[in-house]
Amino acid sequence: MFPQDNDYKDEIFKTVFEDAYHCFVVVDRHGFVTYMNNSYCQFLNVDKDSVIGQHVTDVIENSRMHIVAETGIEEIADLQYIRGNHMIANRIPVRANGEIVGAVGTVLFRDTQEWMSMNSHIKDLLLELEQFRKQKRGQFEATYSLHDIVGSSEKMSELKEKVKRIATGDVSVLIRGESGTGKELIAHSIHHLSERNTKPFVKVNCAAIPEHLLESELFGYQEGAFTGAKKGGKPGKFQLADGGTLFLDEIGDMPLSAQVKILRALQEGEIESVGSTHLDKVDVRIIAATNQPLEELLKKQTFREDLFYRINVVQLQIPALRDRPEDIPVLAKYMLHTITQRTGKRIDDFNKEVFSCFQTYEWPGNARELENVIESAVYLTNSECIQMEDIPDRLKRENKNLDKVGNLKQLMADFEKKTIVQALSNTSGDKQKAAELLQIGKSSLYEKIHKYQL
Ligand SMILES: Nc1ncnc2c1ncn2[C@@H]1O[C@H](COP(=O)(O)OP(=O)(O)OP(=O)(O)O)[C@@H](O)[C@H]1O
Numbered sequence: 001m002f003p004q005d006n007d008y009k010d011e012i013f014k015t016v017f018e019d020a021y022h023c024f025v026v027v028d029r030h031g032f033v034t035y036m037n038n039s040y041c042q043f044l045n046v047d048k049d050s051v052i053g054q055h056v057t058d059v060i061e062n063s064r065m066h067i068v069a070e071t072g073i074e075e076i077a078d079l080q081y082i083r084g085n086h087m088i089a090n091r092i093p094v095r096a097n098g099e100i101v102g103a104v105g106t107v108l109f110r111d112t113q114e115w116m117s118m119n120s121h122i123k124d125l126l127l128e129l130e131q132f133r134k135q136k137r138g139q140f141e142a143t144y145s146l147h148d149i150v151g152s153s154e155k156m157s158e159l160k161e162k163v164k165r166i167a168t169g170d171v172s173v174l175i176r177g178e179s180g181t182g183k184e185l186i187a188h189s190i191h192h193l194s195e196r197n198t199k200p201f202v203k204v205n206c207a208a209i210p211e212h213l214l215e216s217e218l219f220g221y222q223e224g225a226f227t228g229a230k231k232g233g234k235p236g237k238f239q240l241a242d243g244g245t246l247f248l249d250e251i252g253d254m255p256l257s258a259q260v261k262i263l264r265a266l267q268e269g270e271i272e273s274v275g276s277t278h279l280d281k282v283d284v285r286i287i288a289a290t291n292q293p294l295e296e297l298l299k300k301q302t303f304r305e306d307l308f309y310r311i312n313v314v315q316l317q318i319p320a321l322r323d324r325p326e327d328i329p330v331l332a333k334y335m336l337h338t339i340t341q342r343t344g345k346r347i348d349d350f351n352k353e354v355f356s357c358f359q360t361y362e363w364p365g366n367a368r369e370l371e372n373v374i375e376s377a378v379y380l381t382n383s384e385c386i387q388m389e390d391i392p393d394r395l396k397r398e399n400k401n402l403d404k405v406g407n408l409k410q411l412m413a414d415f416e417k418k419t420i421v422q423a424l425s426n427t428s429g430d431k432q433k434a435a436e437l438l439q440i441g442k443s444s445l446y447e448k449i450h451k452y453q454l
Contacts, residue, residue, distance in 0.1 A: 017037050018037050018038045018039075022037075022039065022106050022107065022108055023037065023039045023040035023043055023106060023107040024036070024037040024039075024040060024104070024105070024106055025037075025040055025056070025060065025065065025104070025105045025106075026094075026102060026103070026104050026105075027056050027069050027103050027105070028069070028102045029069050029070070029100055029102050030055075030066070030069070031056050031057065031065060031066025031069055031070070031164075032054065032055055032056070033051050033052055033053065033054055033055075033056050033059055034052065034102065035052070036048060036052070040107065043082075043083075043107075044059065044060065044082075044083070046059060057145075057146055057147075057164060057193060058146075060082065061081065061082050061083065061145070061147055062080055062081050062145060062192070063080075063105075064080075064091060064197075065103050065105050066164075066168070066193075067168060067193075067195055068091040068093050068103040068105075069100060069103040070168055071093075071195065072095070073093070074090075074091060074092045074093060075089070075090070076090050076091075076092075078090070078091065080107070082107070086126065087107045087108070088107070088108045089105060089106065089107050089108075090106045090108070091103055091104075091105045092104050092105075144184075144185050144188035144189060144192070145188065145189050145192040145193075146163060146189040146192070146193065148185060148189075149182060149185055149186070149189060150327070150331045151324065151327040151330070151331060152326075152330065153319075153324035153326045153327045155319040155324050156319070156324060156327060159186075159317075159318065159319075162316060163186060163189055163190055163193070163316065164193060166190070166314050166316075167189070167190045167193035167194045168193065168194055168195060169194075170285050171313045171314050172286045172287070172288070172310065172311045172313045172314070173187075173190060173286075173287045173288070173311075173313070173315075173316060174251075174288050174289070174290070174294075174311050174312045174313075174315045174316070175287065175289040175290075175315075175316045176289070176290060176291070176315060176316070176317050176318070177289075177291060177317060177318030177320070177366075178291050178318075178320050178364075178366055179291050179365065179366065179368070180366035180367055180368030180369060181318040181319070181320060181321070181366045181367060182318055182366075182367055183291075183318060184203070184247070184249065184289065186316060186318065187201075187203075187245075187247045187249075187287045188201065190245070190287055191244070191245040191247075191285075194245070194285070196244045199241075199242075199244030199245075200240060200241050200244035200245075201241075201244055201245050201247065202237050202241035202244065202245070202246050202247065204217065204218065204237045204246065204247065204248055204249065205250055206248055206249065206250045206251055206252075206253045206254040206258075207249075207250035207253035208250075211255045211257070211258075214255060214258045215257070215261065216234070216236065216273075216274045217237060218236045218237050218238055218261070218262070218271075219236040219238055219239075219261065219265075219271045219272060219273045219274065220233065220234050220235040220236030220238075220239050220273040221233055221234055221273055221274035221275050221276075222273055222274065222275035222276050223275075224275065225273075225274045225275025225276075226275070229275070233275075235273075236271070236273060238265055238271050238282050238284060239271070239280070239282060241284045242282050242284060243283055243284075244284065244285070245285045245286075245287055246284045246285070246286055246287070247287045247288075247289070248286060248287070248288040248289070248311075249289050250289070250290060250291075250292075251288040251290050251311065252290040252291075252292030252294055252297055252303065253292075254303075256302065256303075256304065259303070259307050260304070263304065263306055263307045265284075266286060266307075269281055269282060269283060288311045293426060293427070293437070294308055294312075295433060296426070296428075320366055321363040321366045321367055321370065322361075322362050325359045328355075328358050328359050328363075329358070329359075331367060331370060332350060332355070332358055332374060333349075335370065335371050335374045335375075336348070336349075336350070336374055336378070336386070339371075339374060339375050340378060343378060343379075346384055347378055347381060347383075347384050347385065347386060348384060349384070349385045349386070350385065350386045351386060351387050351388060353388050354386050354390075357388070357391065357395045357396060358370070358395070361394075361395045373391055373392060373395065374386070376390075376392070377391055413452075416448065417448075417452045419438065420438070420445070420448055420452065420454065421454065423438050431445055431446070431449075
């Protein structure tokens with residue numbers, strides 16, 4: 001009981017919650033932060049006012065608070081990796097009138113020194129455990145989370161919101177976007193935010209496996225199934241991903257024979273390994289990715305319509321880098337930071353001219369191309385700031401052309417015309433499909449076709 005009829009209620013509350021060593025956070029049933037105490041804000045180095053109302057996954061690395069607020073299942077003494085350390089977290093659902101209304105989380109540590117010695121001990125043990133796990137599972141883990149996806153343009157913010165909404169639950173997701181836009185990164189993040197995040201994340205690159213090996217790669221094989229088969233057989237990616245997520249990258253390159261089997265696995269939850277006489281039950285969530293126009297493949301009958309509808313329950317479209325130039329500076333700085341951390345080089349900025357080149361270049365290879373350009377510049381440069389001579393000529397050429405043309409209106413019209421011609425050619429002249437591809441209305445497309453006399 002509090003002393004003196006709760007006279008000091010506020011002071012006690014302040015001491016227990018605000019200034020205690022323990023970190024406290026409260027989220028609502030959708031995972032949005034409603035309270036965070038001073039210790040937690042200091043520890044995370046965030047501003048107290050600005051965290052309120054943010055989604056907890058945007059504030060706390062690897063948080064599972066939103067999952068507890070959704071499932072109502074408490075998690076006690078769970079190890080959570082935050083800011084380079086393993087902390088011990090308790091997450092408890094809050095109920096009111098029989099319904100879950102949110103969750104309270106605490107991160108426990110007494111003082112940094114004590115924690116550091118305990119943490120290094122745990123780190124050693126975890127490292128050892130990790131080695132065993134990796135040997136056992138062959139590194140089937142999602143290494144990236146939503147925190148690794150840099151970009152605050154409206155398009156990327158909307159995308160990240162959508163990722164958060166669809167991550168929990170088992171709905172199949174189709175991620176679309178040009179090469180190098182970050183499709184794999186998004187797939188990792190979905191897995192990370194889902195209830196399956198303690199289970200394997202297994203990637204299959206459908207384009208990289210020869211057709212005759214794809215079936216055994218996906219579904220495994222039994223001992224003696226074919227000449228050269230391993231003793232004891234081999235599990236396939238579906239078995240390895242059981243309970244977790246299977247990421248089918250470049251699904252547009254999947255041969256028809258494998259498509260039938262995948263469909264059965266998704267519909268019935270059953271697979272048949274090569275040489276087996278029985279079916280095995282599997283429980284996997286499918287995330288597929290492609291940069292191919294699947295609708296075109298349906299028409300050409302190289303992609304099954306039933307499989308398309310099965311995997312296309314939720315679609316995420318990742319915008320090309322050229323369509324969100326405001327993300328380029330922050331992405332470039334982030335990449336520079338990670339590359340210099342890895343290589344130990346002391347380079348901390350870009351020359352202004354380099355930035356302006358970055359923003360006018362088309363980036364056909366998207367974020368991957370940007371990453372490669374920065375990585376090569378880091379190796380080439382002699383200064384602490386990336387200079388024009390450190391970046392490839394192709395980036396400068398586009399910039400010069402732009403200077404020469406000068407007339408922005410004309411330049412934009414040329415680009416629009418070129419893009420429409422390209423869209424019409426990609427869709428074999430189908431205007432409805434071209435409008436969908438360009439994400440504009442059909443009547444707007446007709447107007448532009450008329451305007452450019454196409
Ligand atoms: N928004 C982003 N923030 C940080 N890094 C990014 C972002 N988008 C992409 N990257 C980086 O760019 C590289 C390419 O990303 P990723 O492999 O996910 O692209 P992809 O669309 O799957 O490519 P592909 O279609 O060629 O398989 C990776 O190194 C990734 O870390």
